[in-house]
Amino acid sequence: MSATNAYPVELEAPDISAYRTGNTGIDYVHTFDSGKPGPDAMINAVIHGNELCGAIAVDYLMKQDIRPTRGKLTVAFVNPEAYLRFDPAHPTKTRFVDEDMNRVWTPERLNGSDSTVELRRARELLPLYDRVERLLDIHSMGTYSDPIMLIHGLEKERRFTRQIGYPAMIACGSGHVEGLRLIEYAPFNDPASDRIACLVECGQHWAKSSADVAIDTALQYLHALDMISAETLAAHRHTAPVEAVTVADVTHGYAIRTDDFFFAENFKGLERFNKAGAVIAVDGGEEIVTPYDDCILVMPNHRAVKGQRAFRLARLSEAAV
Incomplete structure (x- = not known):
């Protein structure tokens, strides 16, 4: 096994305790309704408890009072039980509590009799994923790779992620050996539906740059949906804009x-x-x-x-x- 497993923890996990009680009836989930017609959009953080950049991005949106100018925006800390156990001295230990939450999105698992921390939380959040029209799922990686936007590869996903225009690489293809990722959950993965989910891998799990990429991806996602203005995007941007996007097929x-x-x-x-x-x-x-x-x-x-x-x-x- 490579020695590349050891990476410095440059990020500090934000305190999310203030976000526990939201306005949706689900802990750590908040919805902001502009009162104007528009998309029903969602941004996910910490489906994996040791991937801090998503929590930082959602915390930033909340503290900077970035709210949708049209439509409805839901933000969620998806796996808080794993996230709240994060220890920078042992940063790989809290990816999940019982099982990887980004492998459970099949009818067999969701409707089955198994009961794990991650499955119970997935079932609790399911009404949201059955409702929202657009989803951005924020993740990070184990190496210092440049960031990547991951989609299953449907044409609707290719169009939308090109509209987001950030980060510079879009990779299209199926996910893992076992299970399905949330972005492959049936309603999003149906070519006949106009609902779309995408997953951004922002960089190395604990690199400072991954938080900057997470914030900017969230902002560009909202801008692509015309839910924030170009002026808001420019005022809060942490990284340089991408000049061109490259699409690759896995x-x-x-x-x-x-x-x-x-x-x-x-x-x-x-x-x-x-x-x-x-x-x-x-x-x-x-x-x-x-x-x-x-x-x-x-x-x-x-x-x-x-x-x-x-x-x-x-x-x-x-x-x-």
């Missing part, structure tokens, strides 16, 4: 097969390989290579173990737009 996902797996280099993500045959990793003595020219490595997971997805491969699907 073609392969690699799950580790043996207990003897390692990456060929200390990859951080979004490396590009000009020629097919470049060695990405070695698994049980077998070299895992790029299957085509101009291949992009997406989100290498240096903490993955046998059976878990270690990386994805993608190719450009469109020129910069």
